[in-house]
Amino acid sequence: MFDIKLGDQGEIIMTGRFDASQAERAQAFLDDVARPRMVDLAGLDYISSAGLAVLLRVQKRLIPSGKGLKLVNVNPHIRDIFKFSGFDQIFEVEAAGKG
Amino acid sequence: MDERTFPRRFASLAEIFRFTAEFFVREAIGQQHRFAVDFAIEELFTNMVKYNPGNPDGIRIALERREGEVQVRLTDSSAEPFDVTAAPEADTRGTVEERPIGKLGLHLVKKLVDDIGYRHENGASTVTFIKKLE
Numbered sequence: 001m002f003d004i005k006l007g008d009q010g011e012i013i014m015t016g017r018f019d020a021s022q023a024e025r026a027q028a029f030l031d032d033v034a035r036p037r038m039v040d041l042a043g044l045d046y047i048s049s050a051g052l053a054v055l056l057r058v059q060k061r062l063i064p065s066g067k068g069l070k071l072v073n074v075n076p077h078i079r080d081i082f083k084f085s086g087f088d089q090i091f092e093v094e095a096a097g098k099g
Numbered sequence: 100m101d102e103r104t105f106p107r108r109f110a111s112l113a114e115i116f117r118f119t120a121e122f123f124v125r126e127a128i129g130q131q132h133r134f135a136v137d138f139a140i141e142e143l144f145t146n147m148v149k150y151n152p153g154n155p156d157g158i159r160i161a162l163e164r165r166e167g168e169v170q171v172r173l174t175d176s177s178a179e180p181f182d183v184t185a186a187p188e189a190d191t192r193g194t195v196e197e198r199p200i201g202k203l204g205l206h207l208v209k210k211l212v213d214d215i216g217y218r219h220e221n222g223a224s225t226v227t228f229i230k231k232l233e
Contacts, residue, residue: 017116020145021109046134048141049204056200063195077134084210085203086191 004029007040012069015043020050030058036066042073042096052085059090070094104157107148112141115160126164128232135211136169136230142204143183143226147175154178168213168231178224182217183208 002016004026012033018026039055055069062068072094074082079095082088101122105111116137123133140160147158159174189206209215214229 019112019141021112052203053200059195084207090195
């Protein structure tokens with residue numbers, strides 16, 4: 001079960017499992033995000049390369065206008081995925097339990 | 100060994116993840132190993148879906164608990180040869196503007212699993228990978 005929504009502070013909240021079957025829905029949601037935002041991944045258990053592609057598309061759109069997405073509360077498995085894919089160099093990433 | 104065939108569509112992923120979850124519980128394998136196994140299965144399965152849409156057959160997935168490891172095998176009954184083990188390394192450097200969309204799946208699979216093999220026999224493509232339970 002995957003969910004994506006806006007939180008009370010304007011942050012994006014993703015929960016559950018972000019697999020290829022959810023990419024279209026997530027992309028449609030994020031295409032409406034017009035400015036840099038924090039993305040809270042505390043409840044996100046899983047992401048595949050299809051999810052990474054969605055995040056990268058948004059980052060490519062936002063970065064030219066300044067800052068992009070900041071990914072926070074990232075669990076260790078997903079942090080490894082960000083590291084192995086080099087996403088830790090193109091996104092601001094904050095591990096779970098920080099801040 | 101647990102073996103099942105799944106319809107060739109992305110929507111099968113939820114059922115596939117239930118299949119692996121049940122296998123891990125039944126075999127008393129730590130849930131910390133599931134991320135890598137699910138990730139590798141998803142990337143290999145969705146590649147078979149994307150690049151061989153004309154095959155009406157489902158894709159067979161077999162899970163086997165062995166000494167200190169899990170072996171997973173995905174079989175596409177009728178497919179052109181595509182050796183996933185020979186896929187080029189993804190370039191994970193560069194700026195946001197320079198980074199291509201995609202091309203990361205097999206690169207990440209190789210990072211997460213301990214061994215991966217490919218064979219094409221009698222028209223069928225089979226990918227086998229090992230995840231050590233340490």
